[in-house]
Structures are given as structure tokens and as C-alpha cells.
Amino acid sequence: MSLVGALNKIGIYVGGGNVEIKHTLVAQAGLAINSGKGKIFYVSSTSGANTNNGKSPTQPLATIDAAVGKCLANRGDIIVVMQAHAENIVTATSLVCDIAGITIVGLGTGSLRPKLSFTAAAGSIVVSAANVTFKNIVFEAAYADVAEAFTPTAKYLTIEDCDFQDNAVDQNFVELVDTSTTDNQVDGLAFLNCSWISPDLSTTAMINLDAACNKIRIIGCYVNLGVNVGNLPALLYVATGKSFTNIDISHNVVVRLNTANTVLFDGDTTTGLTGRCHHNQVLHADTSGEALGTSSLVAFAENYASGVVNTSGYRLPAADS
Numbered sequence: 001m002s003l004v005g006a007l008n009k010i011g012i013y014v015g016g017g018n019v020e021i022k023h024t025l026v027a028q029a030g031l032a033i034n035s036g037k038g039k040i041f042y043v044s045s046t047s048g049a050n051t052n053n054g055k056s057p058t059q060p061l062a063t064i065d066a067a068v069g070k071c072l073a074n075r076g077d078i079i080v081v082m083q084a085h086a087e088n089i090v091t092a093t094s095l096v097c098d099i100a101g102i103t104i105v106g107l108g109t110g111s112l113r114p115k116l117s118f119t120a121a122a123g124s125i126v127v128s129a130a131n132v133t134f135k136n137i138v139f140e141a142a143y144a145d146v147a148e149a150f151t152p153t154a155k156y157l158t159i160e161d162c163d164f165q166d167n168a169v170d171q172n173f174v175e176l177v178d179t180s181t182t183d184n185q186v187d188g189l190a191f192l193n194c195s196w197i198s199p200d201l202s203t204t205a206m207i208n209l210d211a212a213c214n215k216i217r218i219i220g221c222y223v224n225l226g227v228n229v230g231n232l233p234a235l236l237y238v239a240t241g242k243s244f245t246n247i248d249i250s251h252n253v254v255v256r257l258n259t260a261n262t263v264l265f266d267g268d269t270t271t272g273l274t275g276r277c278h279h280n281q282v283l284h285a286d287t288s289g290e291a292l293g294t295s296s297l298v299a300f301a302e303n304y305a306s307g308v309v310n311t312s313g314y315r316l317p318a319a320d321s
Contacts, residue, residue: 083108
């Protein structure tokens with residue numbers, strides 16, 4: 001049987017330069033991607049050139065931004081970033097995701113995963129189109145106090161199975177996402193099964209929410225941060241007068257030895273904050289007024305926390321009788 005015939009048999013149809021995937025494509029990284037009729041573009045800094053067509057692993061593009069430029073909105077295109085790819089994010093124009101409905105997935109495991117290094121304080125990834133997904137990529141702060149990794153202005157940005165890390169001492173992200181001040185512009189923002197490890201005291205929160213937002217999800221993440229000088233929460237900080245609704249903060253492990261204020265999320269308590277916060281494990285250092293988050297209608301369940309190192313956590317807030 002020919003290669004084309006074998007691909008057709010498992011639901012991958014090739015013809016006329018197009019790829020149609022009827023079922024789920026399982027990439028080398030073990031990630032499941034449902035792509036519909038989208039095209040696949042390859043990126044490699046080791047063997048690629050932006051003069052290539054990017055349609056095969058032997059003709060990869062050199063940058064992710066070049067691959068984004070070849071995608072069409074809402075076709076289900078996939079950008080496959082090959083293992084050991086390395087790319088610098090220097091400004092807010094280094095990588096602009098302005099095509100809706102694309103998935104950017106890295107191949108490889110461990111140190112072979114693609115790495116995006118932020119080499120200037122103003123380096124950030126702009127996401128101005130809806131339904132953009134990043135999977136299995138390492139984001140590294142290679143500069144002191146990189147303001148934010150992402151500046152989204154569109155709905156349903158998903159960051160999944162990605163790691164955020166420091167390159168060296170005093171090279172760190174201040175926050176991972178900074179939203180605009182337009183209400184509901186980034187509804188559906190999600191961090192799924194990610195990690196963020198940084199001992200730097202300048203780190204603030206995973207998400208700095210400057211506008212009202214619906215359906216934020218932070219699920220299955222490991223976050224271990226240095227003590228914040230202002231005792232800000234590790235996951236979500238909400239601007240005064242703004243609110244989130246239908247949030248889901250669950251199954252996270254968070255270590256932050258703040259001595260006061262909330263540990264996971266904070267917000268203006270005069271606004272209606274709704275959703276759920278459940279099955280999180282938290283280590284902090286607030287032994288007096290400890291709380292996971294400020295809320296009005298957030299439902300808490302099966303969260304365990306401790307304010308003392310080397311002790312097992314207890315249920316926080318306390319169970320209702």
C-alpha cells in the first residue's frame with residue numbers, strides 16, 4: 001500500500017497540497033489535536049527558512065510568526081513546531097497571533113521541547129484573534145522583569161501543557177497574561193496543565209485581569225513562586241471595580257509563602273465574583289488571616305492548605321456543617 005493510501009486508511013486525506021483529518025491526529029508529543037480540514041505547517045529554527053513553504057518537515061519555516069502568516073482563519077490550521085526549535089521574543093511584534101482558530105503545538109519532551117525565550121522587558125506574544133491554542137512549548141524569561149508573556153485581546157486563548165521558567169537569577173516574568181481594559185474581550189482564557197516556577201520576588205500573578213471576564217479556567221497547574229512584595233495572589237489578580245464570572249480554579253498545586261492576603265485569587269469584593277475553586281493544594285505563610293480568595297459567590301470545595309512548611313494541609317475554607 002502506498003503512503004497516501006496508508007494515511008487515507010487512518011483518516012488522513014492528502015491531495016492537492018491539502019491535508020484533511022477526519023479523526024484525531026496524535027502528534028509526536030502525545031497531544032491530541034482535532035484539526036478538521038486544516039492545513040499543517042512546520043517550523044524549525046535548525047533547518048528552516050522563511051522562504052520555504054512550510055508544508056513538510058523537510059521544508060519548514062524558521063519562525064512561528066511566518067507560519068501564522070500562512071494560516072487561514074477558522075480552517076483549523078496546525079503549526080507544528082519541531083523539537084529543539086529555539087526562538088527569541090524581543091518585542092510585541094516578534095510573534096503576533098492574528099489568525100483565528102489556529103493551534104501551535106510543540107514536538108518533543110523535556111529539554112527537546114521548543115523554547116521561546118523572552119530577551120527584552122517589552123517582549124510579549126500578541127494574541128488578537130479568537131480560539132488560539134498553544135501546546136507543549138517552553139516559555140523562558142531571559143531578561144529581568146519581562147512584563148508579561150501574553151497580551152491577548154481576543155476570546156478563548158488556551159495555553160496547555162506549557163512550562164514557564166526563568167533562564168537565570170533575576171530573569172523572570174512579572175506576570176504571564178495581562179489583559180486589556182475592555183470587558184469580556186478575553187472570555188474563555190485558559191491555563192491547563194501548565195507550570196510556572198520562579199523564585200523572583202517581582203512576580204505578581206499568572207493573570208492580571210484588568211476587565212470583566214467570563215469563564216476563565218486555571219486547571220491542573222503547578223505554580224511555585226517567590227514571596228510577592230505586595231502579597232499578591234499567585235493565580236489571578238483582578239483590577240478594582242472589575243469582576244470575573246463562572247471561573248474554574250481547580251486541581252492546582254500552588255506554593256507561595258506570602259504572609260498576608262489571599263493566596264490564589266483576589267478581587268474587588270464589592271463586585272459579583274462567581275464560579276468555583278476546588279481540589280487545590282496550597283502552601284503559604286499566612287498563619288493568621290489565611291484565605292484562598294476573595295469572593296461573593298465562588299463555591300469552594302475540597303481545597304487543602306497549610307501555612308507551615310513540612311506539614312500536611314487542612315481543608316480551607318472549613319467545611320460547612
